Amino acid sequence: xxxxxxxxxxxxxxxxxxxxxxxxxxxxxxxxxxxxxxxxxxxxxxxxxxxxxxxxxxxxxxxxxxxxxxxxxxxxxxxxxxxxxxxxxxxxxxxxxxxxxxxxxxxxxxxxxxxxxxxxxxxxxxxxxxxxxxxxxxxxxxxxxxxxxxxxxxxxxxxxxxxxxxxxxxxxxxxxxxxxxxxxxxxxxxxxxxxxxxxxxxxxxxxxxxxxxxxxxxxxxxxxxxxxxxxxxxxxxxxxxxxxxxxxxxxxxxxxxxxxxxxxxxxxxxxxxxxxxxxxxxxxxxxxxxxxxxxxxxxxxxxxxxxxxxxxxxxxxxxxxxxxxxxxxxxxxxxxxxxxxxxxxxxxxxxxxxxxxxxxxxxxxxxxxxxxxxxxxxxxxxxxxxxxxxxxxxxxxxxxxxxxxxxxxxxxxxxxxxxxxxxx
Ligand code: BJ8
Numbered sequence: 001x002x003x004x005x006x007x008x009x010x011x012x013x014x015x016x017x018x019x020x021x022x023x024x025x026x027x028x029x030x031x032x033x034x035x036x037x038x039x040x041x042x043x044x045x046x047x048x049x050x051x052x053x054x055x056x057x058x059x060x061x062x063x064x065x066x067x068x069x070x071x072x073x074x075x076x077x078x079x080x081x082x083x084x085x086x087x088x089x090x091x092x093x094x095x096x097x098x099x100x101x102x103x104x105x106x107x108x109x110x111x112x113x114x115x116x117x118x119x120x121x122x123x124x125x126x127x128x129x130x131x132x133x134x135x136x137x138x139x140x141x142x143x144x145x146x147x148x149x150x151x152x153x154x155x156x157x158x159x160x161x162x163x164x165x166x167x168x169x170x171x172x173x174x175x176x177x178x179x180x181x182x183x184x185x186x187x188x189x190x191x192x193x194x195x196x197x198x199x200x201x202x203x204x205x206x207x208x209x210x211x212x213x214x215x216x217x218x219x220x221x222x223x224x225x226x227x228x229x230x231x232x233x234x235x236x237x238x239x240x241x242x243x244x245x246x247x248x249x250x251x252x253x254x255x256x257x258x259x260x261x262x263x264x265x266x267x268x269x270x271x272x273x274x275x276x277x278x279x280x281x282x283x284x285x286x287x288x289x290x291x292x293x294x295x296x297x298x299x300x301x302x303x304x305x306x307x308x309x310x311x312x313x314x315x316x317x318x319x320x321x322x323x324x325x326x327x328x329x330x331x332x333x334x335x336x337x338x339x340x341x342x343x344x345x346x347x348x349x350x351x352x353x354x355x356x357x358x359x360x361x362x363x364x365x366x367x368x369x370x371x372x373x374x375x376x377x378x379x380x381x382x383x384x385x386x387x388x389x390x391x392x393x394x395x396x397x398x399x400x401x402x403x404x405x406x407x408x409x410x411x412x413x414x415x416x417x418x419x420x421x422x423x424x
Pocket of ligand 1: 075076077078114115116117143144145146147283284309340342343344372374375376377378
């Protein structure tokens with residue numbers, strides 16, 4: 001990624017530390033992705049993007065800023081991208097997925113904080129992530145306590161807007177989220193200097209729906225007995241979707257889906273004989289967190305689905321495209337986003353229903369429910385998830401981990417034993 005040094009310098013990044021990060025990434029990519037056999041050809045696109053993850057897309061964002069467009073950095077799938085896109089803004093995900101950033105986060109946060117939050121704060125304060133440097137505004141949300149408090153730190157020297165996510169899903173909560181979306185839209189209009197119209201919002205809703213449909217097409221292929229793509233590759237595609245231009249993302253995912261559908265017809269599978277099909281559920285896996293998938297797929301399993309925000313929660317459910325006024329469209333957005341089942345809601349039975357449904361749809365042999373350390377929400381919810389799955393006769397393994405490699409061998413032992421005990 002050496003061609004981008006001037007750009008990183010202009011962004012005020014700490015080049016020395018950033019060099020250290022750039023040194024570890026190629027090895028990780030090589031170990032996790034390039035060692036796989038028989039990968040779909042279309043993965044070339046995502047291999048290039050990840051190899052230049054701090055170069056290609058940041059350079060595009062900077063070009064767009066020169067044309068007067070604003071970049072909004074987000075941390076949660078509840079933030080409606082459609083509103084930003086309709087005001088000619090750009091959305092980029094900011095969640096930190098690397099251990100490299102965790103010590104920087106621990107310098108200001110309690111150690112007993114989820115690594116995703118520590119890494120995000122560390123990436124910002126350490127000046128080693130171009131996306132954090134580029135974003136003109138951060139958009140937070142009131143989901144978990146760790147994020148809520150971290151936004152106060154992250155917002156010290158960057159405009160920060162926090163959306164108040166309801167914690168229940170009653171009719172009045174859906175109306176409340178609609179009002180929050182309307183208030184956010186006002187803020188985005190002010191910040192971008194562009195007026196939001198129903199026509200522009202309709203167009204943006206369509207764009208994001210097309211991206212969801214394309215991601216769903218790829219996931220649909222993973223339901224096949226003949227598995228045409230590994231969990232690692234599907235995860236990489238999903239992680240990059242948070243950064244990419246939505247129209248290009250849809251185009252690339254549709255291209256990949258074409259190839260996967262052909263592979264299924266031709267009987268081309270990436271799963272080794274006898275590999276167990278695993279559905280993973282839990283907290284999101286922000287790039288470059290590939291640890292869990294890598295261990296599962298080198299321990300006799302294949303990941304066929306992620307019931308996660310870096311998974312089905314990101315693309316399931318479309319926004320109703322038939323609405324013609326802003327008020328109706330805000331309601332349609334609220335209804336779609338409130339179908340997301342995050343553990344910050346109570347009750348959150350929808351997530352458990354989703355897991356049971358997805359186990360059937362993806363023909364999973366077992367479920368691994370994995371949360372990041374110190375994520376109280378998902379940790380507590382493991383109890384209900386495992387009880388319901390056990391009652392349904394679905395093997396389940398509950399785990400917690402962080403971004404360090406220290407527990408990899410222990411995880412490998414537990415995951416290997418779990419996969420082995422799943423009946424043929
Ligand atoms: S909708 S999962 S993206 S909040 S893992 S930071 S919850 S302590 S990421 Fe999330 Fe939105 Fe929910 Fe999805 Fe907190 Fe837990 Fe850390 Fe988390």
